[in-house]
Amino acid sequence: MKIILKNICKSYNGRKVIDNLSYEFTPDKPVVIEGGSGIGKTTLLRIIMGLEKPDSGEVVFEGVSHEAVRFAPVFQNTRLIDKLDAPANVRLAAREISGDAVRAALIALIPKEELGKKVRDLSGGTQRRVEIVRAVLAPSDVIIMDEPLTGLDEGNARRAVAYIKENMEGRILITSSHSDLFEAFCETLLLK
Amino acid sequence: MQTLSLSAALCRVTTSITWADSLKNGTARKILIIVFWLLLWQGASALVHNSILLAGPYESLLALCSLAVTSKFWLSILFTFLKITLGFVLGLITGILCACLSYRFKLFREFITPPISVIKSIPVASFVIIVIIWAGASSLATVISALVVFPMIYHNMLSGLEATGSSLIEMGRLFRFRFIDKARYIYFPQVLSHLHSAVLISSGMAFKSGIAAEVIGRPLQSIGNGLYLSKISLATADLFAWTFCAVILAYLFEKAVSLILKRLSAA
Structure with a gap:
C-alpha cells in the first residue's frame, strides 16, 4: 500500500499553510514531519486521515480504496475515554487483542500500578503513552502520530519510540515531532 | 448511684x-x-x-382516611399512576428516538420540526378534547403526558447530541468503535448531562398535565375523576386529599426517576 499526496494546497483565513505539497508514504519508509509551530503539520496529518479536505490537490491511496484504509491515530490533544482505565481504553480500539496482551503492552510503557486507574486520574505524560499503545495495538494500515512525545521525559520518550519502532509491523508510520528520536529511523519531511 | x-x-x-x-x-x-x-x-x-371555602388539614386528613378505606381510591391511584408512567415512558422513548434520527438525518429534522412546534404551542386542553374524540377518555392521561414529555426530551436530547465533542467522535470513527461503544462512551455521557434536568422536570409535568386531562375527560377510576367529583359535590376536604395523593405520587415518581438517572450517571 502507498499514500501519494498530489499537489496539496491548504489555506486558513487567506494564509497558505500547505503550498503545493507532493509526497509518497510507504510501509518501508516511516516519515517524521518537522517544521515550526503553525506550519501545517497537524493540518497535513488531518488531510491524510480525511478529517479535512485540501483546497486543491488530492490524497491517493494506492492498492486499497480510501474507505477501506484503517488509521490508528495519536491526536495532537489527548482523546481518551476519561472514566475508563488504560486497558479498557486500548481494548475499545483493539477488540481482537486479549486483555493480557493489552496489559503486557501497556506495562512496557507505563507503571503497572497505573493500569487500574481511570485515565482522567493519570498524568498527561502517562495518558500520552496509553494513546501510543492504543495506536500501535489497534488493527490498522496507517499509524499517524501528532507530537506523540509531548509531556514525556527523555527516558520515557526513548522507550516510547523504541516501542513504536518494534511494533510497526509493515504499516505506514507518519509522525510529527520536534524530537530527534524519530530521525534515527524515519525519513524527514520538512514543512516550510 | x-x-x-x-x-x-x-x-x-x-x-x-x-x-x-x-x-x-x-x-x-x-x-x-x-x-x-x-x-x-x-x-x-x-x-x-367554612369547609367549602377552605377545609383545614385536620378535615383533609379525615377525608383522606375515609377515602383510603375504599378500594376505588387505591384503584384510582394505581390506574392514574400506570397510565401517566406509560405516557412518560412513551414520550421519553419517542423523544430520544426522534432526536437521534434528527441528529443523523437532516431531512428528518426538517420534517419533524413543524409538528413538534405545533405540539409545543397547542394548549393541553385542546389536545385533551381531540384525544377524547379520537380515542376516548381511558387512554387520555397516557397520550397527554406523552405529548407533554416528548418535545422536552426531544430538544434536550438533540442539544446533548450536538454538544458532543467532535474530537471524541473523530477518535471513535477512526478507531472504528462499535456502535454500542460509541453510544455508551462518547455520546451517552454528554447526552445524559443534557437530559438529566429535562427528564426530572418532564416527570413532574407528566403528572400535572395527565391529571389535569383526567379532570376534563373524567375517565372512571382516576385521580382526575376524584378531583372532579370533589368539585361538583363541593367537598373541599376531598379535593385536598386527592391533591395530596397526586403530589405524593409525582414526588415519589420524580425520586425514582432521579435515582435511575444517578445510577446511569455512575455506570
Whole structure:
C-alpha cells in the first residue's frame, strides 16, 4: 500500500499553510514531519486521515480504496475515554487483542500500578503513552502520530519510540515531532 | 448511684446538643417549618369557618382516611399512576428516538420540526378534547403526558447530541468503535448531562398535565375523576386529599426517576 499526496494546497483565513505539497508514504519508509509551530503539520496529518479536505490537490491511496484504509491515530490533544482505565481504553480500539496482551503492552510503557486507574486520574505524560499503545495495538494500515512525545521525559520518550519502532509491523508510520528520536529511523519531511 | 446520675446527665447533654444541631441545620428545623405552615392553614380554616371555602388539614386528613378505606381510591391511584408512567415512558422513548434520527438525518429534522412546534404551542386542553374524540377518555392521561414529555426530551436530547465533542467522535470513527461503544462512551455521557434536568422536570409535568386531562375527560377510576367529583359535590376536604395523593405520587415518581438517572450517571 502507498499514500501519494498530489499537489496539496491548504489555506486558513487567506494564509497558505500547505503550498503545493507532493509526497509518497510507504510501509518501508516511516516519515517524521518537522517544521515550526503553525506550519501545517497537524493540518497535513488531518488531510491524510480525511478529517479535512485540501483546497486543491488530492490524497491517493494506492492498492486499497480510501474507505477501506484503517488509521490508528495519536491526536495532537489527548482523546481518551476519561472514566475508563488504560486497558479498557486500548481494548475499545483493539477488540481482537486479549486483555493480557493489552496489559503486557501497556506495562512496557507505563507503571503497572497505573493500569487500574481511570485515565482522567493519570498524568498527561502517562495518558500520552496509553494513546501510543492504543495506536500501535489497534488493527490498522496507517499509524499517524501528532507530537506523540509531548509531556514525556527523555527516558520515557526513548522507550516510547523504541516501542513504536518494534511494533510497526509493515504499516505506514507518519509522525510529527520536534524530537530527534524519530530521525534515527524515519525519513524527514520538512514543512516550510 | 453517682455513676448512674452522671450518665443520665451526660445523656441529657448529648440529647440537647443533638436537638440543637438538628434545629440549626437538620430535620428538626424542617419539621418545625412544616408544622408552622400546617398550624397557619388550620388557623386560616378556623378563621374562615367554612369547609367549602377552605377545609383545614385536620378535615383533609379525615377525608383522606375515609377515602383510603375504599378500594376505588387505591384503584384510582394505581390506574392514574400506570397510565401517566406509560405516557412518560412513551414520550421519553419517542423523544430520544426522534432526536437521534434528527441528529443523523437532516431531512428528518426538517420534517419533524413543524409538528413538534405545533405540539409545543397547542394548549393541553385542546389536545385533551381531540384525544377524547379520537380515542376516548381511558387512554387520555397516557397520550397527554406523552405529548407533554416528548418535545422536552426531544430538544434536550438533540442539544446533548450536538454538544458532543467532535474530537471524541473523530477518535471513535477512526478507531472504528462499535456502535454500542460509541453510544455508551462518547455520546451517552454528554447526552445524559443534557437530559438529566429535562427528564426530572418532564416527570413532574407528566403528572400535572395527565391529571389535569383526567379532570376534563373524567375517565372512571382516576385521580382526575376524584378531583372532579370533589368539585361538583363541593367537598373541599376531598379535593385536598386527592391533591395530596397526586403530589405524593409525582414526588415519589420524580425520586425514582432521579435515582435511575444517578445510577446511569455512575455506570
